[in-house]
Amino acid sequence: MKFFIDTANVKEIESALSMGLINGVTTNPSIIAREGKEFIATMKEISALIGPENYLFGEVIALKADEMVKEGRELVKLHKNFVVKIPMCAEGLKAVKQLSAAGIPTCVTLCFSVPQALLAANAGAAYVAPFIGRIDDIGWNGTQLISEIKEVFDAHGIATKIVAASTRHPVHIVDIAMLGTHIATVPFKTLLQLIEHPLSKSGLEKFLQDWESVPKK
Numbered sequence: 001m002k003f004f005i006d007t008a009n010v011k012e013i014e015s016a017l018s019m020g021l022i023n024g025v026t027t028n029p030s031i032i033a034r035e036g037k038e039f040i041a042t043m044k045e046i047s048a049l050i051g052p053e054n055y056l057f058g059e060v061i062a063l064k065a066d067e068m069v070k071e072g073r074e075l076v077k078l079h080k081n082f083v084v085k086i087p088m089c090a091e092g093l094k095a096v097k098q099l100s101a102a103g104i105p106t107c108v109t110l111c112f113s114v115p116q117a118l119l120a121a122n123a124g125a126a127y128v129a130p131f132i133g134r135i136d137d138i139g140w141n142g143t144q145l146i147s148e149i150k151e152v153f154d155a156h157g158i159a160t161k162i163v164a165a166s167t168r169h170p171v172h173i174v175d176i177a178m179l180g181t182h183i184a185t186v187p188f189k190t191l192l193q194l195i196e197h198p199l200s201k202s203g204l205e206k207f208l209q210d211w212e213s214v215p216k217k
Contacts, residue, residue, distance in 0.1 A: 001176070002183045004055065005191065006165070008035045008042050012188040013049055024055030026165070026185045028085065028109070040078075047079040057107055057127075059085035065094035072099045072106070083127060085109045088116050093123045100124030107163060117149045121160035129185070132176070133166035142166070143175040150179055170194055 004024040005016045008031045016022045025046055032039050043058050050056060056079040060071040072084040072095065083105045086092045096106045100123070107127035108120035112135060120128045130149060132142025146164055153160065161182040167173060170193050173184055186194075 001181055003191065004057065004163070004183055004185045006031065006167075006185040006187050008032050008037075008046065009188070010045060010049060013046060016188065016191060017050065021191055022054070024057065024081070024183075025050055026057040026085075026163075028059045029061060043075070043078050047082075050079075052080045055079075055081040055083060057083045057085050059087070059109065060095070063089075063091060065091045065098070068092065068095035069098045072104055073102075076104050083107050085129075086125075088112075088120065093119060096120065096123040096125050100126070109165065112145070114145070114148050114152055117160075117162075118152060118158075121153065121158045125160055127161045127163050127183070129163040129165040131166035132164055132172060133168040135166075136168070143172065143179070146176050146181055147179050150181070 002023040003021055004026045005013060005022045006026050007013060008027045013025055032042055035042060047056055058075050060068045062068045062071050068086060068091065075084055076082045084099060085107045086096050086109065088108050088110045092108065096108060099106050105126040107129055108125045109129045111117050111120065111128050111130045117128045117130065130142070130145050132146060135142035135145055146162060149162055163183040163185060164176045164181045165185045167184050167186050167190060169190060173186065173194060176184055
């Protein structure tokens with residue numbers, strides 16, 4: 001399973017890259033707004049930082065299909081592996097069909113149900129992004145949704161990749177990895193949580209303590 005960091009913070013991206021933890025960066029309007037910087041300038045900065053081997057997902061802002069397509073055609077110029085994020089709605093599906101027909105990869109975001117995921121795939125989306133954390137927030141089971149989407153996609157031989165978005169904690173990551181999810185979008189904080197384990201910490205402390213007792217020349 002690939003990890004994409006869910007941020008527009010350059011320092012977080014640099015840190016994750018330095019540890020070899022990520023294969024891409026995902027953003028959305030809310031993430032960009034938190035950084036307080038202009039959208040295109042931010043995307044260009046991230047594009048230069050991550051290099052051509054990784055992926056960059058960026059979202060359109062328009063609400064009409066023709067405007068989404070226009071935005072998407074411009075955004076995809078920003079990076080070799082740019083994927084245009086399109087919101088799940090009727091106009092969004094129209095845009096996905098047009099962009100996909102033009103060879104521009106899309107990811108349908110704000111997906112909260114199996115029917116939505118299936119429609120996105122049928123429209124030609126290369127990726128579909130169920131928001132599992134937000135589903136958990138309303139008392140449903142986000143991981144179960146991933147399982148159901150994967151079962152449907154497998155049953156019909158659908159090639160659209162599943163991007164588990166809105167992951168919140170290490171348990172989410174374990175659960176979706178066991179289901180065979182293709183990609184997890186992960187906040188920087190959660191990436192760091194995945195590294196930590198109390199036994200790793202205590203084991204390292206014991207090694208250092210024991211090293212002090214080793215005779216030195």
